[in-house]
Amino acid sequence: MGHIPSSSELFKQYSEAGNYIDIRRTSLECIVDIVQVDENESDFVYLLNVIEDNREIPSIRLLILNSLTSKPPFTRRSESSLNTLTLVERLWKVICSEFSSDSRLRIAAVELYNSLYGHLTPTCVPQGL
Numbered sequence: 001m002g003h004i005p006s007s008s009e010l011f012k013q014y015s016e017a018g019n020y021i022d023i024r025r026t027s028l029e030c031i032v033d034i035v036q037v038d039e040n041e042s043d044f045v046y047l048l049n050v051i052e053d054n055r056e057i058p059s060i061r062l063l064i065l066n067s068l069t070s071k072p073p074f075t076r077r078s079e080s081s082l083n084t085l086t087l088v089e090r091l092w093k094v095i096c097s098e099f100s101s102d103s104r105l106r107i108a109a110v111e112l113y114n115s116l117y118g119h120l121t122p123t124c125v126p127q128g129l
Helices: 011-014 021-038 041-052 058-070 085-096 103-117
Strands: none
Touching: 011 021, 021 041, 021 058, 021 085, 041 058, 058 103, 085 103
16 A cells, blocks of 8 residues: 555544544545455444444445445455455345435445345355345
């Protein structure tokens, strides 16, 4: 990633509520880049927590979903420690219940799911579930 360290702690500080919105957006995009390159699970969980946070403004949640869709941390065909059953369940919960009243967020969550897993059952899901 060039001369910027691959540590997300600084970016997390600037992504918190209370900072100017453009600073927050830029820092969240940097965290998405770090997750894509380093496959850092704690950073990925941080992004998922922001997406699931009902107090967060919708534009921030949408930005993270769209950024992860355009720069997925893994694909269906790649091996990744981020590809877990917990992730599948979290995304499915967001799609089916948490974003049921906001069509833009729900569509963005479906697009993220499709960019990660396609239209088939994720490989991390045991057969028969």
